[in-house]
Amino acid sequence: MCFYEQIVYGCGDFKWGHFRQHCNREYRIGEVCGMKLVYQSAQENHLCKVCEKLNTKYRRRQTECERIERWQREGSRQASIEKSMELIYQLDREIQTLLAERERRGGGMAPVAYA
Numbered sequence: 001m002c003f004y005e006q007i008v009y010g011c012g013d014f015k016w017g018h019f020r021q022h023c024n025r026e027y028r029i030g031e032v033c034g035m036k037l038v039y040q041s042a043q044e045n046h047l048c049k050v051c052e053k054l055n056t057k058y059r060r061r062q063t064e065c066e067r068i069e070r071w072q073r074e075g076s077r078q079a080s081i082e083k084s085m086e087l088i089y090q091l092d093r094e095i096q097t098l099l100a101e102r103e104r105r106g107g108g109m110a111p112v113a114y115a
């Protein structure tokens with residue numbers, strides 16, 4: 001177990017920063033072991049990059065949904081509606097990819113073990 005800086009974002013996700021300290025076990029051989037622990041934690045107010053992207057895509061999706069609703073009420077612009085639906089479909093796929101990426105990174109479960 002070796003100790004690293006940790007950055008925690010407003011959304012609860014985190015990322016590892018600089019390496020700070022070897023653990024006792026690995027100190028002698030001068031290598032970093034695979035297990036990361038928190039040396040010091042810094043809180044950032046803004047969202048992590050993945051959540052920021054997700055937010056943008058959710059907003060975009062919402063806008064498209066509202067446009068479709070309006071066009072359907074007006075009973076016109078079938079071509080625009082189809083184009084919008086296509087875009088929503090694409091956004092959904094991008095959102096799925098981002099959610100999977102967030103999951104892979106540990107999705108908001110910041111470990112709390114301090115040096």
Ligand SMILES: [Zn+2]
Binds near residue numbers: 047
């Ligand atoms: Zn996040």
